Amino acid sequence: MHREPRWISVFPFAVSVRASAGSPAESVTAAGYRDAPLCLEPEGQLPLLTRAVVQQLGPLLFNQGIGNRHGGIHQGQTSGSTGMPVKYLQTDLTRLFWRVLTLREHLWQGRDFNGKLAAIRSNVERGQAQGWGAATDQVFQTGPAVSLNIREDVAVQLNWLVAEAPEYLLTHPSNLRSLLRLAAAKGVVLPGLQQVRTFGEMLPATTVARCREVWGVGVADIYSSEEIGVIAFQCEEGRYHVQAENLLLEILDAAGEPLPPGQIGRVVITTLHNLAMPLVRYELGDYAAFGEACSCGRSLPVLDRIVGRRRNMIRLPDGTEHWPSFPEDRWAGIAPIRQLQAVQQTLETVALKVVASRPLTPDEIVRLQQTFADMLCFPHRIVVDQVAEIPRQANNKFEDFVSELD
Numbered sequence: 001m002h003r004e005p006r007w008i009s010v011f012p013f014a015v016s017v018r019a020s021a022g023s024p025a026e027s028v029t030a031a032g033y034r035d036a037p038l039c040l041e042p043e044g045q046l047p048l049l050t051r052a053v054v055q056q057l058g059p060l061l062f063n064q065g066i067g068n069r070h071g072g073i074h075q076g077q078t079s080g081s082t083g084m085p086v087k088y089l090q091t092d093l094t095r096l097f098w099r100v101l102t103l104r105e106h107l108w109q110g111r112d113f114n115g116k117l118a119a120i121r122s123n124v125e126r127g128q129a130q131g132w133g134a135a136t137d138q139v140f141q142t143g144p145a146v147s148l149n150i151r152e153d154v155a156v157q158l159n160w161l162v163a164e165a166p167e168y169l170l171t172h173p174s175n176l177r178s179l180l181r182l183a184a185a186k187g188v189v190l191p192g193l194q195q196v197r198t199f200g201e202m203l204p205a206t207t208v209a210r211c212r213e214v215w216g217v218g219v220a221d222i223y224s225s226e227e228i229g230v231i232a233f234q235c236e237e238g239r240y241h242v243q244a245e246n247l248l249l250e251i252l253d254a255a256g257e258p259l260p261p262g263q264i265g266r267v268v269i270t271t272l273h274n275l276a277m278p279l280v281r282y283e284l285g286d287y288a289a290f291g292e293a294c295s296c297g298r299s300l301p302v303l304d305r306i307v308g309r310r311r312n313m314i315r316l317p318d319g320t321e322h323w324p325s326f327p328e329d330r331w332a333g334i335a336p337i338r339q340l341q342a343v344q345q346t347l348e349t350v351a352l353k354v355v356a357s358r359p360l361t362p363d364e365i366v367r368l369q370q371t372f373a374d375m376l377c378f379p380h381r382i383v384v385d386q387v388a389e390i391p392r393q394a395n396n397k398f399e400d401f402v403s404e405l406d
């Protein structure tokens with residue numbers, strides 16, 4: 001069947017990419033791109049730009065010719081889960097898009113701008129501000145914002161939340177889970193809280209359910225990346241809509257073919273407005289699946305599953321792979337566990353790193369092994385390794401499952 005190519009018609013201006021030997025920019029030129037609309041079909045021949053290439057080329061991907069046409073240029077770098085940062089540029093225009101989309105998310109969620117917003121995240125110190133931030137400050141009168149660094153102890157965070165009594169809490173899903181665990185154990189409620197907002201990690205459905213149980217509020221999740229900005233966020237139906245005015249998102253199989261809704265594949269993104277550092281067919285490293293149209297009526301593409309990175313997949317000795325799920329309610333009752341991470345060390349070995357409030361008994365260890373063998377579909381060696389703490393990654397994120405294979 002002949003497929004019509006999908007043209008990016010939203011490029012209002014020519015992209016000028018400085019070509020360098022062996023770079024993706026050179027490939028773009030070699031593919032015949034000459035200030036004409038880009039065709040992103042596989043037969044359009046534009047190669048994928050991997051994270052490794054972006055890391056390697058760094059500033060060679062910066063467009064020296066942009067001048068100040070999009071306002072100021074701002075350089076940043078991702079903190080990187082594996083220590084290797086991605087250097088990127090933003091412009092005043094891309095920052096404007098980030099703010100406008102953040103504002104859109106507030107409006108979709110129908111938030112009360114009079115409320116207090118509490119943020120527990122990285123790159124902030126304990127502090128307070130008069131307004132919620134750049135996305136709202138010039139548009140709406142808002143309540144105050146308060147902030148705390150995510151490296152603070154969870155007990156300190158919970159006491160701080162009780163004292164601040166915010167209407168909204170912004171944090172990473174893993175931090176929310178730790179807060180909920182402690183709040184449930186101590187019977188701490190936050191009466192004024194209306195909603196939690198999460199970002200930066202995969203949000204498990206069990207955390208959403210737990211938040212509803214413990215604090216009686218819902219969770220709105222934002223899918224974003226430091227170098228891209230806002231990618232997708234949820235409507236009132238709880239489904240993720242790709243912010244297609246700002247980027248083009250493809251989901252591809254291993255051979256680079258586009259996948260239909262329901263099938264998980266590689267997330268590939270083309271930013272549409274960042275002319276300081278154009279990312280064309282950038283393979284972000286995440287895996288996700290498109291969904292069918294949303295009943296909310298919005299026509300922006302829908303993502304139904306965002307499952308994480310390849311290193312979050314478990315591989316079985318028969319060669320098959322899947323993203324494992326081990327809901328907390330299946331194992332939390334076995335022992336007084338405060339934190340847990342599963343690490344695949346070899347094809348036949350998964351280590352369960354466990355932080356618990358006392359040494360585990362032999363019986364508890366066996367029950368954990370049996371339960372995880374069942375949940376991970378992994379009938380091989382499961383080692384329980386009791387540790388004092390499981391540190392966050394360099395970028396302050398936390399992954400429940402990490403593979404050390406490859």
Ligand SMILES: [Zn+2]
Pocket residue numbers: 235236237239241294295296297298
């Ligand atoms: Zn929707």
